[in-house]
Amino acid sequence: MKSISELIPGIQIFTKYKGEWLGKDLIAGLSVAAIALPVGIAYAGLAGLPPETGLYSSILPVVAYALFGTSRQLIIGPDSATCMLVSSALLSVAVAGSSEYRGFSTLLAVVVGLLCIAGGLFKLGFLANFLSKPILNGYLNGLAISIIAGQLGKFMGFKIETSGFFRMMFEFISKIGQTHFYTILIGALTFIFLRFFKKHFKSLPAPLVAVAGGIVVAWMFGLDQKGVTVVGHVPAGFPPFVFPDLISGDTPKIFMESIGIVLITFCSMMLTSKSFASKNGYTVNANKDFVALGISNVLSGFTSGFVVSGADSRTAVNDSAGGKTQLVSIVAAITMSLIAILFTQSLSYLPIATLSAIIISASIGLFNFEYLKRLYKVSPPEFRLAVLTSLSVITIGVIPAVVVAIGLSVVKLIARTSAPTDAILGKVVDTGVYHNVELFREAKTFEGLLIYRFDAPILFFNSDHFTSRVRQITSEQEDNVRYLLIDAGSIINMDITAADTLISLVEELRSRGIGFGIAEIKGNLRRMFTDSGLEETIGSQNIFETVEVGVQHFLKSKQ
Template structure:
């Protein structure tokens, strides 16, 4: 029973000694990646770098115990960090105590929302975020995140704002660029890209962090205008409850919902990808439980919202992680760093952290996916593009809302205007097919065979009726209409009523209606509407072929 609620009992009980080597090496490598990334992402969120380290401790241990993925690397990620900044900066100035307090409250809210979704088995709700929306949103947000780091890369002050404001301000103040800061940033980007292309498993962020810190320290570049992280508090975070007020909760609710959905989508996507390779199943509702508890308990220990990250999870898996112990080892190493090694980060240049962020997020801009979607289905391509543009121009929250609205409108449009077809018989293949695609298909004198490729309900009934009337009018000699219901999965009361009216109208004109291939759930609904008594065997044909034989 405990295994169901705490999946860690499963792998702890059956832990194999041979898995320890892989778990330890993966935990160590991910920790080396996570320490600089956690600090960088906290800076991106408008928080002190140490908050990123706090978010890389307790939440990781909680997820390892309650999550269903064995290789997912949980912690601060760029996308969620930007969302935190977007939501909280509207209520408080970044870096202030009030800002930090609201970020911790936001983590608690995100955790409660995710845990509630998991307990009530609402994981399916994320299906409303289509792949096209996520891809467009991710690319747009990645561009915003990357360009937001220009000020740290150039060493100049650029006010927060839209992408276009950032670029224009950077261009205006380009002459004020601190050359040393720019050189450190560009060199860091070059090193990170080199290792990303040549040696993906190598912890390149550690190289640029150590190199940048030593360079600034020995050459005293702080006095030359190179901005550094400064003092990072040593020690573990103390237990405390996030400050709560109804006003703050209501103000943060929209961004909390956005982070809950987007964070879970990012997490479940990579968790499922790895699980499929390892031949085990990831439970989406259990993932919500794990992430929810990680955020709730993490908020009591000064952590801001966390989720599973693409890059670190890939490294965790490639480095040999076999169980959640790898994630626990990562958390323990970060805890040791907090207790003993934070003074070493004093001279860490912010340009290096900016480089880590930029390399991580620019890889999320997926031009190939956009081209692919436009090639396969233009509607999905346009959804991606509209979401991308909306994210850049309107903002992060508005961008994803526009994307969801567009995808839902497309879904409604498709269901309101479904595909229909007149069918003909292919004797050799012994099947009935659309005569537009198979002009040589055999049709029958006085009989119209018509198929609807969707469920029938109030929104598409008028369209179906119009298409059917047109088909009947075009075929002057029609005396019998056979409706192929094999693709109709459901029917509502409005559609039943409208279809009855249609049948009565045409019966008065001497045209008889039949239905073939009606599925059991649909048959049960029309039976309750009295169709069995009204139409008898006319609606009970198993297949079009059986109906045609009986009609003829």
């Protein structure tokens, strides 16, 4: 049983299922379906795909994650950020609305899924931490602006032909005189309704009520006869199975876009998953969730759907409704299946402006200005990174902005590691604890001894900075320093370049009459010290288990 539960983590919770959870899970499942229906249809349009694909993407993929994922609250499905990525990727290889566009959408889902499965099997779950929260926040803010800009034409009743934020806005302004009265009226009323309900009746499925209201109003007043664009025919029935040709010449066309989609969808999903797991007192497994996301996407592609990810709004609805286990996802999927089989005819009257209002309202929820304000106050450099990421999404597009986001993450990491924090240490009286003398006035230094801590690995790109800092602090106290003791507790890694640099530094210090010792060496550094000749240069008698042992060694040598 252990091997099965390892392979299918979702079944573990059902072996311990409590009867008291059933009522809450059923209610939460119906609540999730109530949101998934209108949002799925709306996001399908955002991806440039027929409305039924939004339903198809909310059935088997949801069940797959429930079985193979490790989060009890996370709901998989169409997501606004993912749909923008999908649209951007597909438009690079096909014309929107064409049969090729639709075919590429299923192929894209399968390719993304296979990459996710490979990522999980090769233990690449750590990529969830690769895009920092400030950069992801900036990405989502920029995405929200792009999504809203792309929906304005549908909201007003005319077609925007161009792409790219600035071109779209220019065309929007030039065509504003073509605004269709009934279209903007129903769009505006829907938007006002959604914002009002979000503020005053958070527990109600406002998008579902908006869709039902839009259908009834359009049918009663014959809005499709008055120039209001409606969804039109939606095929009834269970999702048809398709088998995208993975070995065709088309796969390489979308491979690079798939990598960007994998990174963004996985990082975004894990951010949501970890947040709700922490709130509910359990942990999630990133590698298993990577595989689960992959299986969900492969099934989405095979059942005529498109790329799916963690759905923030539906996950929040699940949690607020009291959902306890993955049964919520299964109940929601069954409900969506019944809707796809029995109730699609009614959806044909749904005004496109209603869906645009739902998308615009949901996109506003992507903005997190409070977090930006906090960033500005607490960490201005990270605030600038967030803003730069937002501007990248708006100016160069969604997929290229993924590359920019990755680049910014790498630059941020290198910048922090190349010139990390450091400190001269002193001993707090009557303890064996050593602290930064600038922060702890009671920390005592020892005559002739300089204790130095470097708060990062020493690698090829920061080894010169390390030696420069050592030269600086020893020169400032040249007459008083007889021995330099390095606290290596934060030096978790070292490469050969750094080892060679350190050998030269030790020899230089000794030529100046300054001894060299090092303490708190991590186990994985021992081999580098031995193989590189660094241990021989320093001398085993100058390598200490703790800083305190090193200090006592120095004090005895003075006697």
